[in-house]
Amino acid sequence: xxxxxxxxxxxxxxxxxxxxxxxxxxxxxxxxxxxxxxxxxxxxxxxxxxxxxxxxxxxxxxxxxxxxxxxxxxxxxxxxxxxxxxxxxxxxxxxxxxxxxxxxxxxxxxxxxxxxxxxxxxxxxxxxxxxxxxxxxxxxxxxxxxxxxxxxxx
Numbered sequence: 001x002x003x004x005x006x007x008x009x010x011x012x013x014x015x016x017x018x019x020x021x022x023x024x025x026x027x028x029x030x031x032x033x034x035x036x037x038x039x040x041x042x043x044x045x046x047x048x049x050x051x052x053x054x055x056x057x058x059x060x061x062x063x064x065x066x067x068x069x070x071x072x073x074x075x076x077x078x079x080x081x082x083x084x085x086x087x088x089x090x091x092x093x094x095x096x097x098x099x100x101x102x103x104x105x106x107x108x109x110x111x112x113x114x115x116x117x118x119x120x121x122x123x124x125x126x127x128x129x130x131x132x133x134x135x136x137x138x139x140x141x142x143x144x145x146x147x148x149x150x151x152x153x154x
Contacts, residue, residue, distance in 0.1 A: 008046075009046055009049075012044065012046035012047075012050075012052075012054050012071075013046065013050055013052060013054075015052075015054055015071055015072060016046070016047065016050055016052025016053055016054040017052060018072070018073075018074060019052065019053040019054065019057075019071075019072070019073040019074075020052065020053060022073040022074050022077050022100075023035055023053060023073065025077070025098065025099055025100040025103055026059065026077050026099075026100050027094070028093070028094050028096040028097070028098070028099035028100070029081075029085070029091075029093060029094075029099040029100035029101050030061065030085065030088075030091045030092050030093060030100075031092040031093075031094065032061035032062055032063070032090065032091070032092050033059060033060075033061050033077075033080075033100075034059070034060055034061065035053065035057045035058070035059050035073060035076075036057060036058055036060065037055050037056065037057055038055075038056045038057060038058045038069035040056070040069070041055055041056025041057075041069060041071075042055070042056070043055055053073070054071060055071070056069050056070060056071055057069060057070070057071075057073060057076065058076065059073070059076050059077055059080040060080075061084070061090075062090070063084065063088065063090050064080075064083070064084040066079065066080040066083070066084075067079070067083070077100060078104065081100055081101070081104050082104075085100070085101065
């Protein structure tokens with residue numbers, strides 16, 4: 001049986017491992033994308049001990065700066081991609097696949113039929129939230145995106 005502290009560290013390490021993959025997908029997508037620690041987020045012991053990117057970060061590039069910061073970089077990268085990357089003329093791709101763009105577009109395509117069904121049923125609030133959950137990179141830990149959201153993994 002693990003203690004609460006060990007469990008918290010394992011959760012943090014899982015987030016860090018997922019963040020490593022998100023950062024790699026972003027690098028493959030565009031060499032301009034950077035993930036910098038957010039000053040308001042502090043520095044945690046889990047990142048100091050593991051060397052994994054666990055502390056709160058923000059994504060930016062020379063053209064745009066993301067409006068959000070989080071420990072789960074999949075959320076931050078997904079939002080940044082939707083807000084700033086689609087159609088960007090300054091993108092510097094590596095040509096490596098998969099990358100952030102290919103993963104995001106695959107997830108949007110997979111979520112489209114569900115979004116359509118939710119909209120036909122008049123469930124726009126939950127449908128929009130669930131679509132956002134479906135196109136984000138897989139979270140390392142399941143928790144609602146907002147207090148009012150009941151979609152698991154959103």
